[in-house]
Amino acid sequence: MVETMEKSNTTSDFILLGLFKHTGLHLFLFTVVLTIAISSLVGNALMILLIQQDLRLHTPMYFLLSQLSLMDIMLVSTTVPKMAADYLTGIKSISTAGCGLQIFFLPTLGGGECFLLAAMSYDRYVAVCHPLRYPMLMSWPLCLRMTVGSWFLGAADGLIQAVVALSFPFCNRREIDHFFCEAPTLVRLACADTSVFENVMYICCVLMLLVPFCLILTSYSLILAAVLRMRSTEARKKAFATCSSHVAVVGLFYGAAIFIYMRPKSYRSAHHDKVVSAFYSIFTPMLNPVIYSLRNSEVKGSLKMWLGKCANIKHHQTWSCSR
16 A cells, blocks of 8 residues: 555656536536537548548648648547546546647647648638639649648647656646646646746747738738629628638637637636637537538538438448348
């Protein structure tokens, strides 16, 4: 018994305090969150499948959308399985390697999504303002470079955060008041001066958010100016329909991210951070495919076609079995 206690005291694992407690209300909330997470995985996987299967969707716009869905799947998979396992088993420890992987993947996916949304806004700008030059201004090589650049910049940020955050010495109390590991919460446990790292991390987060956000604002300012010059009401409606889905996704993502990473320290609280983190890492990935599918006639048409094919296959299988 004494030996077990000594091992638990000297363990290098961290303890995630989690998002929910074992009460009736929290059990209900946990079930809701888990349902939303599963819906997010299914919705984004279906979006990737539709884009892959339908040749009409093999365009730069939908390729970028498939990358957004892939990032959302990875984002949910990084946080929710561990959170669910901790809640159901009561074992809330996470190894240093596991914590480092979460710290790496969250900025990689979050930062990558920032730049990917900026690339999507440029795509919408070209489609609305320069439709005849779209194949040249939004070519496949440029689309692939922007995609790879988004992943690379996000991964660079994630790697730096993970390596530096785990390089600090940590005190005996290794409890993280969160449901996943991220650098801002982890460095609070460090037994060293982390002010330089926190300030640099704050500046990097601001740049990772504001640089793409400025590009998005520039793109949509030019789009708005072009739309206001259009004489055709039908053309205006089409332009707004083309851009409205992306604007909604940008608003949801950046609203949560700015609340988390750009507030002064005096206004931060662990409870609010956990709730907003749950919003951008679980709820927003579910809303993305819903927004794009409900407001996009091409995606809805592809979904109906796919469901029709599935129904025909099932009908033929039933008919064959009946014979």
